[in-house]
Amino acid sequence: MTNWYGWAGTILNVDLTNMKTSREPLTKEFATKYIGGGGFATRILYDEVGPEVDPLAPENIIIIGQGPLSGTVAPSGSRYDLISKSPLTGIYARSNGGGFFGPEMKYAGYDLIVIRGKAEKPVYLWINDEYAELKDASHLWGKDTWTTQRMIQDELRDPEVQVLKIGPSGENMGYSSCVIANLGRAAGRMSIGAVWGSKNLKAVAAKGNKWVSVARPKEFMELCQALIERAKGDPMYDIHTSYGTSAWVTYPDLAAEQKAKGQPREEHPLWYTNLDTLYDKNVACFGCALHCSHYYSVKSGKYKGTAGEGFENGPLARCRLVGVSDPAFVCEINNLCNQLGLNVQAPFYNIGWAMQLYQDGIITREDTDGLELIRGNEEIILQLVYKIAYREGFGALLDDSTRGAKMLGRGSDEYVSHHKGHTMGGTGGRLSDLRTTLNSAVATRASAGVQSQTRPDYRDQYPDEHLRKLGKERYDDPEVFFRQDSPDPKKALEVYENENTFALCDMTGTCHFASHQTLITEGVHDEDFAQLMSTATGVDFSIADLTRATERKNLLERSFNAREGIRRIDDYPYPFHYQLKYGKQHPRYDYSTFKFSMEDYDQVLDEYYRLRGCDQATGIPTREKLEAVGLKDVAEDLERRGILPR
Numbered sequence: 001m002t003n004w005y006g007w008a009g010t011i012l013n014v015d016l017t018n019m020k021t022s023r024e025p026l027t028k029e030f031a032t033k034y035i036g037g038g039g040f041a042t043r044i045l046y047d048e049v050g051p052e053v054d055p056l057a058p059e060n061i062i063i064i065g066q067g068p069l070s071g072t073v074a075p076s077g078s079r080y081d082l083i084s085k086s087p088l089t090g091i092y093a094r095s096n097g098g099g100f101f102g103p104e105m106k107y108a109g110y111d112l113i114v115i116r117g118k119a120e121k122p123v124y125l126w127i128n129d130e131y132a133e134l135k136d137a138s139h140l141w142g143k144d145t146w147t148t149q150r151m152i153q154d155e156l157r158d159p160e161v162q163v164l165k166i167g168p169s170g171e172n173m174g175y176s177s178c179v180i181a182n183l184g185r186a187a188g189r190m191s192i193g194a195v196w197g198s199k200n201l202k203a204v205a206a207k208g209n210k211w212v213s214v215a216r217p218k219e220f221m222e223l224c225q226a227l228i229e230r231a232k233g234d235p236m237y238d239i240h241t242s243y244g245t246s247a248w249v250t251y252p253d254l255a256a257e258q259k260a261k262g263q264p265r266e267e268h269p270l271w272y273t274n275l276d277t278l279y280d281k282n283v284a285c286f287g288c289a290l291h292c293s294h295y296y297s298v299k300s301g302k303y304k305g306t307a308g309e310g311f312e313n314g315p316l317a318r319c320r321l322v323g324v325s326d327p328a329f330v331c332e333i334n335n336l337c338n339q340l341g342l343n344v345q346a347p348f349y350n351i352g353w354a355m356q357l358y359q360d361g362i363i364t365r366e367d368t369d370g371l372e373l374i375r376g377n378e379e380i381i382l383q384l385v386y387k388i389a390y391r392e393g394f395g396a397l398l399d400d401s402t403r404g405a406k407m408l409g410r411g412s413d414e415y416v417s418h419h420k421g422h423t424m425g426g427t428g429g430r431l432s433d434l435r436t437t438l439n440s441a442v443a444t445r446a447s448a449g450v451q452s453q454t455r456p457d458y459r460d461q462y463p464d465e466h467l468r469k470l471g472k473e474r475y476d477d478p479e480v481f482f483r484q485d486s487p488d489p490k491k492a493l494e495v496y497e498n499e500n501t502f503a504l505c506d507m508t509g510t511c512h513f514a515s516h517q518t519l520i521t522e523g524v525h526d527e528d529f530a531q532l533m534s535t536a537t538g539v540d541f542s543i544a545d546l547t548r549a550t551e552r553k554n555l556l557e558r559s560f561n562a563r564e565g566i567r568r569i570d571d572y573p574y575p576f577h578y579q580l581k582y583g584k585q586h587p588r589y590d591y592s593t594f595k596f597s598m599e600d601y602d603q604v605l606d607e608y609y610r611l612r613g614c615d616q617a618t619g620i621p622t623r624e625k626l627e628a629v630g631l632k633d634v635a636e637d638l639e640r641r642g643i644l645p646r
């Protein structure tokens with residue numbers, strides 16, 4: 001393929017150890033098999049980073065992947081995938097980010113940036129079309145992300161240069177670290193910021209002056225326009241374009257209480273209305289008609305003057321773990337975390353854990369650098385966020401509560417819950433419904449709601465009759481969304497299908513929120529992706545081709561994790577995982593309150609493995625399935641290592 005459509009056609013290789021960059025052509029075979037973004041990057045990670053590689057060693061790699069729809073007018077084509085081996089969990093790490101960096105990298109002519117080795121001193125990568133250079137970043141080391149971005153743009157004399165960067169947390173190789181685009185577009189999970197820090201990589205700056213060509217422009221444009229128009233008819237559209245993911249917080253936090261009291265859905269409180277005084281303006285990632293983010297400013301009270309970008313449902317939902325419910329505080333902590341390069345959810349999980357230990361007398365001021373860890377004390381929480389970012393004193397323990405508990409001892413591990421080493425905050429375990437629990441527990445990147453999607457009945461915008469219609473259309477079962485606790489095999493099918501659609505978004509470079517797993521009825525469906533991909537790239541993709549590509553990606557992730565020792569026991573929600581591991585119930589959970597039993601869970605997990613083509617006993621992909629999706633070499637690799645199921 002000499003003319004590339006959709007894809008840019010080039011990989012940028014960066015060798016930090018030898019301070020060199022080189023360009024390499026993409027091949028047609030690789031592009032059509034792995035599609036793009038996370039698909040490309042996962043294959044490269046599998047090939048280059050084995051179980052012998054320490055995530056913080058120079059041998060680990062960082063891959064920034066772009067999809068063929070990124071930088072085009074396809075709905076929400078703004079995303080990039082960041083892939084590595086996670087220092088937090090020691091397994092597959094993927095984080096996805098929005099903003100403007102992804103399309104800019106594409107306009108510079110690259111589908112992939114693969115960063116290897118370790119620089120001797122701090123550097124940043126500057127990409128300007130074909131020109132790519134590693135520049136000294138000693139003067140940037142120690143700076144927060146906002147200052148770093150400004151200094152790089154000043155230095156390059158171009159305020160439109162797009163900059164991915166780490167803050168002090170990543171520099172200190174913190175387990176809560178992340179990578180930030182723009183003011184607050186975080187690739188937040190799995191502590192990939194620490195991998196940047198370990199390599200002395202402060203930032204990647206890009207400016208592109210090319211176009212992304214599409215193969216059939218008229219058809220492609222008409223299709224994109226029709227999809228953007230169609231999305232407006234979705235019941236979720238208005239609320240998502242007004243409040244973004246903040247609107248999702250209503251159901252779990254307040255509406256659930258009302259539901260438990262038997263009140264009808266229409267009366268559930270809309271907590272997001274409190275946000276109207278803070279949100280000044282909607283903000284969109286590149287070319288996104290959903291513009292779901294916001295510029296916010298606090299107009300009164302002790303945080304008056306705080307202004308920034310965001311925030312998502314995560315901090316809104318999690319702030320209650322530390323006893324706070326004031327959205328103005330969420331603005332403050334959101335800014336602070338973005339500047340320090342911290343995953344904004346992590347401090348809530350980890351400080352909430354410490355506050356419970358303090359309340360139960362397991363730790364005292366002697367452990368906490370003299371700080372009194374009382375829930376709701378906002379000043380102390382903000383101080384602790386600094387300590388976490390700089391891994392200073394008690395902050396080193398709080399950076400990751402699973403590790404912190406091991407350091408501390410005293411039974412503090414019983415206050416931590418996790419999936420595959422990724423904390424879920426306190427003794428949370430997602431045992432509220434079977435589908436959401438399965439989604440979170442089987443996620444290859446660990447404890448990740450956004451690897452699949454929360455169920456549609458999670459949203460007040462979809463009334464009961466709508467859900468019945470949807471259940472009938474999708475699963476020939478109008479009641480499927482009303483049986484969240486029963487061991488219905490369709491729960492596994494929902495998760496399998498949702499994972500595939502989200503993988504498709506990640507591979508094409510589009511946003512989950514534009515897909516039909518968020519805009520449930522009128523979002524981009526799999527058949528739309530097939531048309532978008534065909535008209536953009538000029539390669540005819542069927543739905544089956546794309547489904548096979550998503551399966552290939554998931555099986556590569558599962559195989560990567562299998563090499564790292566992940567097995568069936570790691571695909572259980574934490575209380576069950578604990579029970580299987582230690583042969584007794586977890587002392588801090590009341591199992592009688594769970595909505596389903598281990599046997600129920602086993603049934604849907606078995607079905608999930610059947611759909612994925614994984615061995616029931618181990619959860620490892622089978623040879624038959626790997627070969628069916630064109631991964632014979634992976635089957636042979638697993639066999640050589642003695643872990644391929646027989």
Ligand code: SF4
Pocket residue numbers: 076077078098099283284285286288289290291292293511512513514
């Ligand atoms: S839907 Fe929101 S997060 Fe997704 S691309 Fe659009 S503005 Fe960004």
